[in-house]
């Protein structure tokens with residue numbers, strides 16, 4: 342078995358190239374394992390296989406505490422890295438205060454049982470609403486106080502990321518949607534990423550599970566968890582169900598050639614983008630730790646890359662820059678996003 346190397350996100354800080362995404366573990370997602378015991382077993386298996394980095398958020402109900410319990414069960418809790426987020430409520434964005442930001446950071450520290458958060462990825466719903474500068478100042482102060490190690494952003498467009506970098510916010514990463522069905526980061530962000538060294542940490546790499554052999558030749562599912570609901574819309578943006586089926590056929594044939602599961606070809610393609618530091622894959626309904634180690638061995642050759650390129654030429658790139666569709670109040674993409682979760686229990 343080829344071992345995955347580590348990825349250096351910043352001096353003295355390295356992570357696994359595949360990050361364990363924990364949105365699926367929130368009670369209202371409808372896509373995670375059935376019990377906490379099962380989740381903790383899956384976490385342990387992931388760590389045993391070298392997948393030591395976890396992605397969560399202040400607004401993923403119950404998940405920071407869950408990871409905190411897992412950390413405490415480890416002989417060395419510092420064996421794992423935890424990337425959380427700071428997502429203020431949209432309804433009260435205009436009145437967010439420095440005290441509230443500090444309280445959110447302290448709450449994440451307490452929930453996770455950590456003295457310093459490894460990476461805080463912040464979001465701001467609307468750059469037209471003042472307050473983002475106050476937020477980043479608070480985060481930089483938290484870094485200086487030793488409460489936060491590194492800063493990242495999530496779901497900003499390239500213009501906003503450029504502004505943040507030019508204002509001197511020490512961003513090491515941007516978490517954004519990036520997959521064979523959604524190449525919006527290639528419009529502008531990958532250029533900025535190369536220019537300013539802000540690494541990409543993509544989500545949506547498997548389109549919530551749609552980039553999986555089980556959908557090959559299938560009709561659109563009736564019942565969908567929250568991820569599938571979100572990425573079903575992206576399939577439409579990319580050209581529709583039949584175009585997506587063509588993509589699955591191409592991936593299936595390449596996967597057969599390499600004797601690996603189809604989804605690992607989709608994941609490898611994103612991981613191979615030079616601007617991508619590491620990919621996030623959701624912790625799904627069951628353990629895929631041992632299956633996903635095969636990702637280290639897959640090497641797409643020039644024929645594979647050419648076949649994928651030809652398929653991508655037949656697809657559409659969703660409109661606008663990263664997260665523009667999701668920010669648009671008139672688009673169905675925004676309707677499925679929960680924007681006020683700071684007061685949720687746990």
Ligand SMILES: NC(=O)c1ccc[n+]([C@@H]2O[C@H](COP(=O)([O-])OP(=O)(O)OC[C@H]3O[C@@H](n4cnc5c(N)ncnc54)[C@H](OP(=O)(O)O)[C@@H]3O)[C@@H](O)[C@H]2O)c1
Pocket residue numbers: 361362363364365372396397495496516517544545546547548549550551553568604605621622623624625626627629632633
């Ligand atoms: N910043 C943001 O706005 C944002 C948005 C979305 C997600 N995220 C982050 O990204 C993480 C991933 O979520 P996502 O929406 O991007 O989902 P994803 O990683 O594209 O898809 C994950 C799903 O794919 C299925 N799957 C099939 N084969 C798999 C394999 N080999 N390994 C892992 N999963 C496999 C699983 O579903 P089944 O078990 O049901 O088959 C799993 O739940 C989240 O947990 C979260 O941390 C962030």
